[in-house]
Amino acid sequence: MAIDFPELAAIRLGYGLSPNQPPPADAAAVLASVPRAQSMAMPTTMADYRRDFERWQVIRKAQEKADTAPNRAAFQRIRQGMAQKPEIDLMRRIARAAIDPAGFGERLVQFWADHFTVRSKNFVSHVLVSAFVDEAIRPNLSGSFADMLKAATTHPAMLLYLDHNGSTGPNSVFARRRPERRLGLNENLARELVELHTLGVGADYSQTDVRELAELMTGMGFQPTGDRIYRPDRAEPGAEQLLGRSYGGRGTDGMGEIRRMLDDLARHPATASHLSRKLAVHFLSDDPSPDAVAVLETAWRDSDGNLPTIYRALVEHPELEATFRQKARQPFDFIVAAVRALGLDPLRVQRMEQKPRRRDFVNPMRRMGQAWQQPVGPDGWAERADDWISPQGLAARIDWALDLPGRFLDPLPDPRILLKQALGSTVSPALAAAVPRAESEAEGIALILASADFNRR
Amino acid sequence: MATRRFVLKSGLAAACSVAAHPLMSTVTFAAAPGDHRLVVIILRGAMDGLDVLQPYGDPALAALRPSLSPGPDGGALDLDGFFALHASLGDLMPLWAAGELAFVPAVSTPYRDKRSHFDGQDLLEAGTGEDVPLAMQRSGWLNRALQGMPGARAETAYAIGTGDMLLLSGPAPAMSWSPDARLRLSPQAERLLGDIYHDDPLFRNAAGSAIEIVSGGGSDARGPTAVADFAASRLNGEARIAAFSLTGWDTHARQAQVLRPALSRLSASILALRSGLGPNWSKTTVLAMTEFGRTARENGSGGTDHGTGGALLMAGGAIRGGRVIGNWPGLGEGQLYADRDLMPVRDVRAYAAWALAGLFGQDRGRLEAEVFPGLDMGADPGMLS
Numbered sequence: 091m092a093i094d095f096p097e098l099a100a101i102r103l104g105y106g107l108s109p110n111q112p113p114p115a116d117a118a119a120v121l122a123s124v125p126r127a128q129s130m131a132m133p134t135t136m137a138d139y140r141r142d143f144e145r146w147q148v149i150r151k152a153q154e155k156a157d158t159a160p161n162r163a164a165f166q167r168i169r170q171g172m173a174q175k176p177e178i179d180l181m182r183r184i185a186r187a188a189i190d191p192a193g194f195g196e197r198l199v200q201f202w203a204d205h206f207t208v209r210s211k212n213f214v215s216h217v218l219v220s221a222f223v224d225e226a227i228r229p230n231l232s233g234s235f236a237d238m239l240k241a242a243t244t245h246p247a248m249l250l251y252l253d254h255n256g257s258t259g260p261n262s263v264f265a266r267r268r269p270e271r272r273l274g275l276n277e278n279l280a281r282e283l284v285e286l287h288t289l290g291v292g293a294d295y296s297q298t299d300v301r302e303l304a305e306l307m308t309g310m311g312f313q314p315t316g317d318r319i320y321r322p323d324r325a326e327p328g329a330e331q332l333l334g335r336s337y338g339g340r341g342t343d344g345m346g347e348i349r350r351m352l353d354d355l356a357r358h359p360a361t362a363s364h365l366s367r368k369l370a371v372h373f374l375s376d377d378p379s380p381d382a383v384a385v386l387e388t389a390w391r392d393s394d395g396n397l398p399t400i401y402r403a404l405v406e407h408p409e410l411e412a413t414f415r416q417k418a419r420q421p422f423d424f425i426v427a428a429v430r431a432l433g434l435d436p437l438r439v440q441r442m443e444q445k446p447r448r449r450d451f452v453n454p455m456r457r458m459g460q461a462w463q464q465p466v467g468p469d470g471w472a473e474r475a476d477d478w479i480s481p482q483g484l485a486a487r488i489d490w491a492l493d494l495p496g497r498f499l500d501p502l503p504d505p506r507i508l509l510k511q512a513l514g515s516t517v518s519p520a521l522a523a524a525v526p527r528a529e530s531e532a533e534g535i536a537l538i539l540a541s542a543d544f545n546r547r
Numbered sequence: 548m549a550t551r552r553f554v555l556k557s558g559l560a561a562a563c564s565v566a567a568h569p570l571m572s573t574v575t576f577a578a579a580p581g582d583h584r585l586v587v588i589i590l591r592g593a594m595d596g597l598d599v600l601q602p603y604g605d606p607a608l609a610a611l612r613p614s615l616s617p618g619p620d621g622g623a624l625d626l627d628g629f630f631a632l633h634a635s636l637g638d639l640m641p642l643w644a645a646g647e648l649a650f651v652p653a654v655s656t657p658y659r660d661k662r663s664h665f666d667g668q669d670l671l672e673a674g675t676g677e678d679v680p681l682a683m684q685r686s687g688w689l690n691r692a693l694q695g696m697p698g699a700r701a702e703t704a705y706a707i708g709t710g711d712m713l714l715l716s717g718p719a720p721a722m723s724w725s726p727d728a729r730l731r732l733s734p735q736a737e738r739l740l741g742d743i744y745h746d747d748p749l750f751r752n753a754a755g756s757a758i759e760i761v762s763g764g765g766s767d768a769r770g771p772t773a774v775a776d777f778a779a780s781r782l783n784g785e786a787r788i789a790a791f792s793l794t795g796w797d798t799h800a801r802q803a804q805v806l807r808p809a810l811s812r813l814s815a816s817i818l819a820l821r822s823g824l825g826p827n828w829s830k831t832t833v834l835a836m837t838e839f840g841r842t843a844r845e846n847g848s849g850g851t852d853h854g855t856g857g858a859l860l861m862a863g864g865a866i867r868g869g870r871v872i873g874n875w876p877g878l879g880e881g882q883l884y885a886d887r888d889l890m891p892v893r894d895v896r897a898y899a900a901w902a903l904a905g906l907f908g909q910d911r912g913r914l915e916a917e918v919f920p921g922l923d924m925g926a927d928p929g930m931l932s
Contacts, residue, residue: 481756
């Protein structure tokens, strides 16, 4: 089956077809969606986090001092408000992804936010996860990988998630003055930085490299109420050796040296290989051919990690059609693709009240295996199709496909028309034969949305 | 619901395909590893062990807890003259009398001092200390245990519910299922799904299994014991391990009111397992564990804050219960951890390890090196009958 570029690009590089927008005509139309994803009209920022943090402190102290009914109510109110932040973020992200005509930029936001996974560990820092995406990922979508790496590694959300904020040089001034606290290094950020974010787990580095890297970064940390990101009194004294180069030491600029180290990690050939393969796995196939990876790796190396160059190589990739439907849509992609295919109004979705949005989006996504902002580990969401199309995961998709359309659309669309809207020329003969035989419109629509045709890309 | 047709169809298809889905194969029953059942319940939010298992015989308790943990005089149920059971677990007293309920009063994971729910739960489910690389903390101890069980298949272990269970995550195949999946398909829709998935083994097998599970259910999928009912139904089949979590234990304020529904749910879940498992209850061990305990002192809001040592609850016909197992560290001057928390006297992982050794014949060397890296299992606490 030959598939023309617009359909292929919409399904594989974006969030699928929509009756309200034509698919992107060419590579330029796909790439034009990247700058659109770079900013939000109302971004979430560290200022939001600081405001929440301060409000929380005030209320908590008031309640500790006097456990009165009004204080208790205020405490509960702020806690409930904070607990809702991830789902509000989800609705905003669904709307944003559904509304874009090409969607490639939002797919990249999803990819990079997952590559640099952060997770909140308490109510107060829920908002940090959204701030991380809006401050570290989006603005760096069209720059060099090195710029995104630096923004992500130094963002407070990452410092908190990978336990770096308490990491203190064992011989630092701060630690020596407080021997009773037994302060020391935490290697988590250093390890994930090389293992997940740059070189990759198979690359040629040692435990000594990880430790030296952790020591180099000891000064980096933040206070919820301030702007400062570097605390010299916590830094381990002396120069550190990483992959044969020396960083830091007497008289050097602490953050400057950390940034120089990140630039070198970004430029490392192992990083180019690791990230090229990861892009191929995400966009093309769970098991991409060496040739497919090489196309991206060449673009990466030739451009020194210039992301727009790499995106172009991906959009024009010779295996884009040959690997069609080798990937399963993750639950977020599946849901956005359904919102688009059904032609739902993204703003109506975004503005849903708490109860229906939990029933229709937040809880179903959890059942499908993708609780928003809660991946299990720093390696982010799984990529392989069989991790998602499990009995539980598929049952949740079928249930949702049966329930959701009727909650938004009255009357329901004719399934035969929806079939064309959702899948264009890519409908398989089996699905084309099955849909008209469904007993009701609701079941016909569910067959389309639950089909392998629709759940693969 | 008419499901036979779909299952039959997908089963036939699986038989012809190269990679037959394990759930569809027919030679599996004999390969199930043994007859013992293990249920692990993760109590998310840090259960207050001192309120659940009240050490009213400790002279320091009353001063630490003016309103909470009142002992038998305040309605708790005396167990052994020293400890009393929280009144909301009263329905479990027959199990205590039958030797099917036991407690370990003062245990913890190796997690110390930072007292974050998320990190504490991660370590509890990973079964590691903080000193191992993060990569090792990304799989759960139950999954690593499964990897050492000859004959274990996907159906052998179930993570139940919609919360992510790190406990069973990892390379070994395990099932996850949420009993609120409904799949209300007409027979025609089910047939048509069978048609459209026919040539895609991944979708065909996943849907076949899902429909099979739903049609075997039949309990109230939204009731308070839906998860435990479902666990029992699978454990009566080929499953031998089930894990799920219960929330509602983070009792910073008004603990007397807040803890009640959480305890009732726990009690109802254990009783549902017991009645659902029927004769198999005699081969079952339930471990209910939490990420850490709570402060020994009551706070100003009638609650307790994040602490260290906490209680482990065991139930089941396979345990030697009706007793409190392990030492009591005391609540007096100098006996608390950091002058604020119950002192843990043993690693909670040791009890989980001894359960795996006793129920599934897991080798001690492997348990201490791979399932719970760095753990010293110590002496056998003799918790199984």
